[in-house]
Amino acid sequence: MSSSLLTRRRVIGAAAVATGVAFIKPAPAISFAPRSISLYNMHTGESLREVYWADGHYIREVVRDINWILRDHHSDEVRPMNAGVLDVLSRLRDRLEIHQPIQVVCGYRSPETNHLLWLHESGVAANSYHMYGMAVDLRCEGRSLGQVHQAALSLAEQCRLGGVGYYPESDFVHVDCGPERTW
Secondary structure (H helix, E strand, C coil): CHHHHHHHHHHHHHHHHHHHHHCCCCCCCCCCCCEEEEEEECCCCCEEEEEEEECCEECHHHHHHHHHHCCCCCCCCCCCCCHHHHHHHHHHHHHHCCCCCEEEEECCCCHHHHHHHHHHCCCCCCCCHHHHCCEEEEEECCCCHHHHHHHHHHHHHHHCCCEEEEECCCCEEEEECCCCEEC
C-alpha cells in the first residue's frame, strides 16, 4: 500500500511540476556573437570599424575609440557613450543590411553645446539624451532616410530599444536608448 501511495505522490508531483513549467515564460537567449560597429563622423571626417563586444563583454579600447568618434565636435569634449546606444547602432546597421558606416550627424553633446543649439535651432530638447551619451543622430549611405526611419522604428518595436525621431527637413534620424517613444 505504501509503495502505491508513494507512486501516486510521484505522479501527482511530476504533473504539478510539468504544469508549472508550462506557464514559465522562457527567457530570451543571450547571444555571445561578436557585435561590431562602423561609424563615420560627418563633422570631423573620422571613421571607425571595429568589433566592440566579444566573449560576453565590451572591449574597453574599442569603446574608448567609439567615444572619441561620437564626441561633441564643437568642443572636442568626450563622454562615455551608453552601451545601449552602441547596441542600437549595431542592430540598426544589421537591420539595414549595409556595409557602409553609419554617418554620424551628432553623438554626445555637452550641456553648453546643447543649450546653444536649444536656443538657436528647433527640435533640440533642453534635456536631450545626447548630453548623457544615450543618443545619436544619423543617416546611412545607400538607404533613404525613410528606410532608416522604418528600420529604427521596427527595432524599437520589436526589441524595445528606445526613442526614434524623424527629421527629414534636417536629413537625419535620431535614435536613443531612453524610454520607448517616437516623434
